[in-house]
Amino acid sequence: MKLLFALLTGLVFGTGIALSGMMDPAKVLNFFDLAGSWDPSLAFVMSGALVAASVGYRLVWKRKAPLFEGRFQVPTGTQIDMKLVGGSALFGIGWGIAGFCPGAAIPALGTGRWEVALFLGAVILGFWLRRIVAPLHQPRAAA
Amino acid sequence: METAFTPFSSFGGGLLIGLGAVLLMLALGRIFGATGILSGAIFPESREELSWRLALIAGMVLSPIAIFAVIGTMPALTVPVSPASIAVGGVIVGLGASLGSGCTSGHGVCGLSRLSVRSLVAVPTFMATAAITVFLIRHVFGG
Numbered sequence: 001m002k003l004l005f006a007l008l009t010g011l012v013f014g015t016g017i018a019l020s021g022m023m024d025p026a027k028v029l030n031f032f033d034l035a036g037s038w039d040p041s042l043a044f045v046m047s048g049a050l051v052a053a054s055v056g057y058r059l060v061w062k063r064k065a066p067l068f069e070g071r072f073q074v075p076t077g078t079q080i081d082m083k084l085v086g087g088s089a090l091f092g093i094g095w096g097i098a099g100f101c102p103g104a105a106i107p108a109l110g111t112g113r114w115e116v117a118l119f120l121g122a123v124i125l126g127f128w129l130r131r132i133v134a135p136l137h138q139p140r141a142a143a
Numbered sequence: 144m145e146t147a148f149t150p151f152s153s154f155g156g157g158l159l160i161g162l163g164a165v166l167l168m169l170a171l172g173r174i175f176g177a178t179g180i181l182s183g184a185i186f187p188e189s190r191e192e193l194s195w196r197l198a199l200i201a202g203m204v205l206s207p208i209a210i211f212a213v214i215g216t217m218p219a220l221t222v223p224v225s226p227a228s229i230a231v232g233g234v235i236v237g238l239g240a241s242l243g244s245g246c247t248s249g250h251g252v253c254g255l256s257r258l259s260v261r262s263l264v265a266v267p268t269f270m271a272t273a274a275i276t277v278f279l280i281r282h283v284f285g286g
Contacts, residue, residue, distance in 0.1 A: 020152065
């Protein structure tokens with residue numbers, strides 16, 4: 001039941017990615033091309049996602065616990081360090097070069113395009129590099 | 144290359160992306176960060192941590208296929224950069240997003256909607272470096 005729910009959740013998210021245009025690197029790169037063929041669509045993607053998540057999270061957090069786990073696992077860190085700023089800066093550079101980000105590329109893999117597989121393979125290589133240059137000290141701190 | 148401005152489908156897709164994030168919080172109490180989900184699936188810490196990630200990723204990958212089954216066409220995807228750019232950009236994305244503990248979904252959607260201080264720093268950082276990168280590639284080096 002838990003895994004079926006996770007699968008359907010992925011399907012909702014991925015359908016949103018596809019419908020929104022996030023899956024299309026041409027559109028993503030044009031969003032960042034303010035001085036050229038600017039396409040502001042992605043600002044609308046972000047707005048829609050933030051509206052839904054801001055309202056929805058607050059409704060969900062009225063519960064004591066999630067449906068299938070004992071507790072909510074939300075990151076609580078507030079530390080602004082070089083890893084956060086430098087890592088985010090690097091991420092933006094890579095996003096601007098390739099036009100894909102991980103959340104868009106995973107659903108895009110389903111289109112069967114080889115470029116997506118190449119991108120995700122490279123991302124995984126980057127994850128592995130990170131484990132070499134900066135081994136994990138904490139258990140996990142995604143976002 | 145120009146792309147069409149799509150405010151309605153982009154906002155609607157954004158709502159679904161946000162809904163996906165909310166559903167994952169409701170079911171498992173987790174942040175929908177594609178970087179954390181993918182790296183946790185590649186380098187799993189336990190069987191328990193692996194299974195829901197694989198189910199979520201499967202749902203995401205199935206979404207374009209589900210769209211194809213319903214409307215008869217795959218979501219549009221145009222890759223305006225070279226395979227080398229995809230590979231290099233991908234490695235930088237993987238390294239940067241894991242160092243910075245998040246990407247567009249984790250920091251952008253989930254982090255901003257819960258007003259995480261770290262995400263409020265990370266998102267403007269990667270948005271800015273992505274825009275600068277696209278500007279340099281397209282307008283300075285004439286990519």
